Amino acid sequence: xxxxxxxxxxxxxxxxxxxxxxxxxxxxxxxxxxxxxxxxxxxxxxxxxxxxxxxxxxxxxxxxxxxxxxxxxxxxxxxxxxxxxxxxxxxxxxxxxxxxxxxxxxxxxxxxxxxxxxxxxxxxxxxxxxxxxxxxxxxxxxxxxxxxxxxxxxxxxxxxxxxxxxxxxxxxxxxxxxxxxxxxxxxxxxxxxxxxxxxxxxxxxxxxxxxxxxxxxxxxxxxxxxxxxxxxxxxxxxxxxxxxxxxxxxxxxxxxxxxxxxxxxxxxxxxxxxxxxxxxxxxxxxxxxxxxxxxxxxx
Amino acid sequence: xxxxxxxxxxxxxxxxxxxxxxxxxxxxxxxxxxxxxxxxxxxxxxxxxxxxxxxxxxxxxxxxxxxxxxxxxxxxxxxxxxxxxxxxxxxxxxxxxxxxxxxxxxxxxxxxxxxxxxxxxxxxxxxxxxxxxxxxxxxxxxxxxxxxxxxxxxxxxxxxxxxxxxxxxxxxxxxxxxxxxxxxxxxxxxxxxxxxxxxxxxxxxxxxxxxxxxxxxxxxxxxxxxxxxxxxxxxxxxxxxxxxxxxxxxxxxxxxxxxxxxxxxxxxxxxxxxxxxxxxxxxxxxxxxxxxxxxxxxxxxxxxxxxxxxxxxxxxxxxxxxxxxxxxx
Numbered sequence: 001x002x003x004x005x006x007x008x009x010x011x012x013x014x015x016x017x018x019x020x021x022x023x024x025x026x027x028x029x030x031x032x033x034x035x036x037x038x039x040x041x042x043x044x045x046x047x048x049x050x051x052x053x054x055x056x057x058x059x060x061x062x063x064x065x066x067x068x069x070x071x072x073x074x075x076x077x078x079x080x081x082x083x084x085x086x087x088x089x090x091x092x093x094x095x096x097x098x099x100x101x102x103x104x105x106x107x108x109x110x111x112x113x114x115x116x117x118x119x120x121x122x123x124x125x126x127x128x129x130x131x132x133x134x135x136x137x138x139x140x141x142x143x144x145x146x147x148x149x150x151x152x153x154x155x156x157x158x159x160x161x162x163x164x165x166x167x168x169x170x171x172x173x174x175x176x177x178x179x180x181x182x183x184x185x186x187x188x189x190x191x192x193x194x195x196x197x198x199x200x201x202x203x204x205x206x207x208x209x210x211x212x213x214x215x216x217x218x219x220x221x222x223x224x225x226x227x228x229x230x231x232x233x234x235x236x237x238x239x240x241x242x243x244x245x246x247x248x249x250x251x252x253x254x255x256x257x258x259x260x261x262x263x264x265x266x267x268x269x270x271x272x273x274x275x276x277x278x279x280x281x282x283x284x285x286x287x288x289x290x291x292x293x294x295x296x297x298x299x
Numbered sequence: 300x301x302x303x304x305x306x307x308x309x310x311x312x313x314x315x316x317x318x319x320x321x322x323x324x325x326x327x328x329x330x331x332x333x334x335x336x337x338x339x340x341x342x343x344x345x346x347x348x349x350x351x352x353x354x355x356x357x358x359x360x361x362x363x364x365x366x367x368x369x370x371x372x373x374x375x376x377x378x379x380x381x382x383x384x385x386x387x388x389x390x391x392x393x394x395x396x397x398x399x400x401x402x403x404x405x406x407x408x409x410x411x412x413x414x415x416x417x418x419x420x421x422x423x424x425x426x427x428x429x430x431x432x433x434x435x436x437x438x439x440x441x442x443x444x445x446x447x448x449x450x451x452x453x454x455x456x457x458x459x460x461x462x463x464x465x466x467x468x469x470x471x472x473x474x475x476x477x478x479x480x481x482x483x484x485x486x487x488x489x490x491x492x493x494x495x496x497x498x499x500x501x502x503x504x505x506x507x508x509x510x511x512x513x514x515x516x517x518x519x520x521x522x523x524x525x526x527x528x529x530x531x532x533x534x535x536x537x538x539x540x541x542x543x544x545x546x547x548x549x550x551x552x553x554x555x556x557x558x559x560x561x562x563x564x565x566x567x568x569x570x571x572x573x574x575x576x577x578x579x580x581x582x583x584x585x586x587x588x589x590x591x592x593x594x595x596x597x598x599x600x601x602x603x604x605x606x607x608x609x610x611x612x613x614x615x616x617x618x619x620x621x622x623x624x625x626x627x628x
Contacts, residue, residue: 069377112410118380120409126373126401133377133385136362140338141381163401166370170362 002230008051009222015085016046020251021287022081022094027265028280030099033107035269036248036261037155038078040186040219044244045082047225048151057087060116066148067118067134071127072155072184073108074263079117080105088116125161128152128181132167132239135176144177149233152181157189160198165210171239172211179239180232181212184219186248188259203243212241219244252283253291300550303489303496303539306482310526316479319516320418322454323475324349326461327386331357337465340375340387342368347477348388348418368394372401372415379411384465390424391417391433391474399439407445407470414464415440418475420450421516421566422599422607425478432599437514438571440472441544447492448543450474450515450565450573453483456541459490467492476516476566478604483519483539495547499525501534509622510554511537513564514573517592517613521564524618535622543573546580555587560625562590564618566608569593588628590621 004012019042027033049055054066070079077098084094089104097103104114108122119130131152138146158164171179185203187194194200207214213235217224225244232240248262249255254273261269266279274282288294308314331337331353339353340362354361364371368389375385387394395402395415406413422432441448449464449471451457457475464471471492483498484490499522501507509528513521518539525537536554540547555561561581563574569591581587594611608614 110408119376120404123400123404126369126376126405129370129373129401130377130380130405132370133374133379134381135377136374137338137378137381137383140360140383163367163369163373166365166367167374169367170364170370170374 002226004223004226012046012050012222015050016042017251017287017290018085019046019078019081021284022084022091023077024266024280024283024287025095026077026081026098028267029095031265031267033077033099033265034074034263035255035265036188036258037072037075037184037186039252039255040246040248040250041075041078041153041184042251043220043222044182044225045078047222049082049086051226052229053151057083057116060088064148067131067150069118069127069131069150069152070109070121071152072124072158073121075155075184076109079109083116124155124158125163127154128164128167128171131179131181132171132174132176135179136174138178139176146178148178150179152179154181154183155189156183156185156187156194156200157197159183159200168207168210168212175211175237176239177236180229181239181241183241183243184246185243186246188248188262190259190262192259207241211238213238214241214243216243216245219246220250252286255283300497300553302500303498304485304487305498306485309481309483309522314481316481317454318477318479319451319454319457320349320475320477322451322457323416323418323461323473324352326458328352328356329458330462330465331360334384334465336382337384337386338362338378340364340371340385342366342371342389342394344389344418348416350388369398369401372398373405375413376405376409376411379413384412384414386414386416388416388418390431391420391436392431395436395439395472396433403443407443410445411470412468413470415470415472416475417472419477420474421476422594422611423476423478423516423566423604425604425607426601428601429598434567434594434599435571436474437543437565437567437573438575441576445470447471447545448474449492449541450543451541452513452515452518452539453480455482455484455486455488456490460541463490463492474515480516481519483522490541493542493545493547495550496539496541497536498522498539499529499535499537501529501536505534507534507536507558509533509535509560509562509626510558511535511562511564511618511622512540512551512554512577513537514540514543515566517564517566520608520613520615521618523615524622527615527619528622533622540573543576546576548580551577551580552584555581555585560588562592562618562621562625564592564613566613567593569595588625590625592618592621
């Protein structure tokens with residue numbers, strides 16, 4: 001198992017911070033899009049793209065790569081930002097073109113337009129089925145020893161969809177050890193808090209009863225994310241699910257824990273803390289200075 | 300366009316019959332033998348969709364999904380993304396009925412090479428009643444960009460269509476019926492995706508006064524109607540439009556130009572089906588009088604195939620009457 005050393009953690013946290021800044025810049029430029037989910041998942045994406053995933057940004061069609069399926073396509077700003085920072089395309093393209101006419105960075109991911117995407121997604125609930133299908137095909141070709149892994153990232157609100165549980169049944173039945181589901185457990189969805197909209201708890205027990213190996217972690221702790229993925233890879237008798245507890249809007253005080261930031265970009269969010277015209281600038285300032293811990297040389 | 304060679308017994312009372320879906324089962328087995336990447340998924344209807352032949356021969360390439368059609372479409376998408384050629388089957392009411400959005404997004408929008416096979420389509424599934432009679436599926440599938448829509452007219456053609464779909468790269472919908480249907484075509488009858496076939500035509504030099512275009516299980520009734528018209532002295536051409544999309548525009552345009560009067564015949568809602576495909580095309584190329592044989596904006600009900608075809612106006616007599624109407628309008 002690859003342990004993270006202190007310098008690894010520091011580097012990954014700075015990379016996550018870069019991803020968050022790019023997310024904010026993209027959303028401000030686009031003038032629409034989702035804020036809470038992408039900011040909340042930046043740490044997990046940093047660890048995946050800069051550590052866990054076997055991939056080659058310069059050769060996105062590499063046969064031996066791991067597959068990352070983003071089921072909740074609306075959080076694609078974090079996917080695009082992570083891809084840009086790891087070298088699939090320029091950070092500048094990400095900043096300038098999200099959701100624009102003719103852009104490769106469609107409002108929800110479109111595999112056909114952007115090399116490096118494994119699937120097109122947006123309508124919720126179908127990603128896990130696709131990951132399971134990929135792993136089934138892989139097992140037919142390479143047998144149970146296949147060391148390609150199939151990561152499926154899902155939102156927690158998305159678990160309302162019946163299709164997720166159809167896929168969970170099949171994954172459990174087929175004991176697909178190389179499927180690693182990661183649920184962004186941020187407790188919000190568009191209409192409010194998940195436990196008010198449609199209660200999911202006890203979530204861990206639900207997945208376990210479907211035959212999955214389940215871990216619950218702090219989704220902002222690099223060590224915890226890394227250990228959970230390593231453990232998932234070591235389990236051979238069942239598919240794995242990681243319930244990653246995250247803070248929606250993580251990294252910017254005024255966007256954290258607010259479901260109102262689910263589907264709004266900085267500049268169009270709730271105004272009780274920061275007025276609209278200052279939301280982008282204040283969010284970027286907070287991230288660039290790590291919430292004031294890095295003092296501006298001009299002050 | 301010359302008439303296609305047909306089963307010599309096609310106009311006899313004792314013509315051989317077989318369910319159209321049977322040809323799918325045989326075709327899938329052969330496709331599996333020819334290409335190790337062909338895989339099959341089924342939602343708890345393995346024998347009635349005729350996938351058991353494939354399953355018995357290639358159990359390691361068969362996925363039993365249980366009753367989860369939505370997941371089945373997306374699992375097939377994932378397998379196709381890894382280079383497989385998945386065929387997934389259920390009753391047409393459930394696939395592509397229940398999982399339309401998964402087919403649209405994870406297969407067609409996503410541009411993967413998966414094949415949707417809907418069995419027991421049309422009202423001829425009979426006694427099961429309206430819940431199980433898929434008469435909207437052609438419309439659902441033909442509206443999705445990239446989707447090819449095929450409705451074989453008999454079991455022999457269904458086998459050829461299945462083999463052709465396996466070789467074609469891209470999403471395909473194949474529509475099958477449950478009941479035994481007369482065998483119209485022969486092993487020698489040519490088949491190609493996107494090509495209509497002329498099943499009946501007047502003698503050389505005689506101009507047809509009406510054109511009948513049929514798809515799927517009603518091709519036999521359409522052919523019988525054309526034969527009756529011919530015996531009454533009406534020069535008629537009958538096209539078998541196995542591929543609803545992409546449309547064989549040349550064949551349809553030529554028929555419209557020759558006859559100026561078209562009857563479309565399908566076991567489907569009149570709205571949105573093959574007849575609509577024809578009308579949409581002719582409206583912008585050569586506006587032509589058209590009669591639509593199909594279900595008129597209603598749901599089906601229990602009954603025998605004949606009872607239902609008579610009740611909803613899809614019998615041979617209904618087609619003959621429609622042809623006479625459209626000729627004299």
